[in-house]
Every structure is written in C-alpha cells, then in structure tokens.
Amino acid sequence: MDWIPPNIIEAMRGSHQLGIFLRVDTDPVLRVWFGVNDIPAGFDSIDPDGTVYVGGGKLIGVPTLEVLVNGTADSVDFTVSGVDPQTGAKMLDSIPDIRGAAVQMGLTTLDDYFQPMGAVVPIWAGTASHVNEASEAAQGESSPTLTLALSVVTGESTRSRPARVLWSDAMQKSLSPTDDFCKQVQRLARGVQPVWPNY
Structure with a gap:
C-alpha cells in the first residue's frame, strides 16, 4: 500500500x-498554498477532486507543529505580513x-514548472481559533502595514475551553473500543489509589 506515490518519494x-x-x-473553504501563482491541487482523502489553491506568497518560516500530548498543545499562528491597511480591512471584513473550523496542512513536491507532482499529503490537522491583526508604526517615508x-x-482545546485534565475511559473507548488503558481513571479522580499490575 503506497501512502505516498513512488514519484513523490523519488x-x-x-x-x-x-x-x-x-x-x-x-464556508466557503479557504485554500492557500505558500507560493506565487494560483495552482490546481487536491488534498489526498480530504479534497480528492481538488480545486485552485491561491498563492499566499513566499513562506518565510514554518511554525512548529505540535500534536496533542497529555491534553495540552500550543497554538500555532499562520502569518501574512506586509499587507496594506486598506487590503487588510477588506480581508478582515470578508473572512467567514x-x-x-478544521485546518489541514499538507505538502507535496513540485515539478520544474512549480506544479504539484501528485495529491497533497496531509501532515497536520488542527482547529481554527481566531484571527489576530497587528500594525507597527511606519518609519520615515515607509507606508504602514498590517x-x-x-x-x-x-x-x-481552544483558548476559551481549557485542556481537559481527565481523560475518561469512555473517551478512550470512542477512539479505540478494545483499549482498557483508561479503565481506572475514574477511581483516580475520586482519590482512590488503584492497584496497578506489576510485571
């Protein structure tokens, strides 16, 4: 079973x-890729038919992507800078x-013409929380930017909903019906010290 096509691996x-x-x-779906031109692409298993992804400009730095571990994870900021105030105001007014909203990040290789060589492979998923805007004072004759x-x-978890401090057996069973890892968690919450197996 090829999760990643052989030509992409090569x-x-x-x-x-x-x-x-x-x-x-x-609604409508926002699709952006970090490049210059708009190009057709599709997310493998998420958006198989594909559509046009809007060029978001040159990517300066990729934020550190973390997964949920023990009920905690940091938020990640995807940033666009150098936007003039009028365009920024229009963007903020038009954002649904x-x-x-579910957020997926994926990657694929590009050919010599900067076109995707295959479907985009999803590598990270998150949940949108909110939009930030910031503006620095213009220096000299430069124009202000957002x-x-x-x-x-x-x-x-989102900023208004703190991370869970207790992962129950029911929650674990919803993900993995045969997993008994969290079976004694309720007793721990009541202050009971269950006897754990000694191997």
Missing part, C-alpha cells in the same frame, strides 16, 4: 521544491466565521 530523495498547502474548512495571523490549536 523526488524527495533528490533536489526538489516542496509545496506547502493550507486548507481551512470554512473560522472558529472551530500583519494578519490565524491561530490554530490541536485537539479539542
């Missing part, structure tokens, strides 16, 4: 260009409701 072994894609499940950021969290 391209990754040598010199290659990576395309990094961001999909936010709003993003709170709670920095817009989309905050995304992993797991089920």
Whole structure:
C-alpha cells in the first residue's frame, strides 16, 4: 500500500521544491498554498477532486507543529505580513466565521514548472481559533502595514475551553473500543489509589 506515490518519494530523495498547502474548512473553504501563482491541487482523502489553491506568497518560516500530548498543545499562528491597511480591512471584513473550523496542512513536491507532482499529503490537522491583526508604526517615508495571523490549536482545546485534565475511559473507548488503558481513571479522580499490575 503506497501512502505516498513512488514519484513523490523519488523526488524527495533528490533536489526538489516542496509545496506547502493550507486548507481551512470554512464556508466557503479557504485554500492557500505558500507560493506565487494560483495552482490546481487536491488534498489526498480530504479534497480528492481538488480545486485552485491561491498563492499566499513566499513562506518565510514554518511554525512548529505540535500534536496533542497529555491534553495540552500550543497554538500555532499562520502569518501574512506586509499587507496594506486598506487590503487588510477588506480581508478582515470578508473572512467567514473560522472558529472551530478544521485546518489541514499538507505538502507535496513540485515539478520544474512549480506544479504539484501528485495529491497533497496531509501532515497536520488542527482547529481554527481566531484571527489576530497587528500594525507597527511606519518609519520615515515607509507606508504602514498590517500583519494578519490565524491561530490554530490541536485537539479539542481552544483558548476559551481549557485542556481537559481527565481523560475518561469512555473517551478512550470512542477512539479505540478494545483499549482498557483508561479503565481506572475514574477511581483516580475520586482519590482512590488503584492497584496497578506489576510485571
């Protein structure tokens, strides 16, 4: 079973260009890739038919992507900077409701014409939290610019909902019906010290 197509694996072994894609499940869906031109692409198993991804400009830095561990994970900010105030105001007015929207980030290799060599492979998923905007004072004759950021969290936590401190057996069973790992958690919450197996 090939999770990643052989031609993509072969391209990754040598010199290659990576395309990094961001999909936010709003209404309508926001599709951005970190490059210059708009290109057709599709997320493997998420958006198989594909559509046009809007070029978001050159990617300066990729934020550290973390997964949910022990009920905690940091938020991640995807940032666009250098936006003039008028364009930024239009962007903020036209943004659909993003709170709670699923966010997927994926990548694929690009060919010599900067076109995707295959479907985008999803590598990280999160939940949209909120949009930030910041503006620095213009220096000298330079024009003022805005920095817009989309905050995304992993797991089920957002800034208004703190991370869970107790993972119950029912929650674990919903993910893995045969897993008894969390069977004694309720007793721990009541202050009972269960006897754990000694191997």
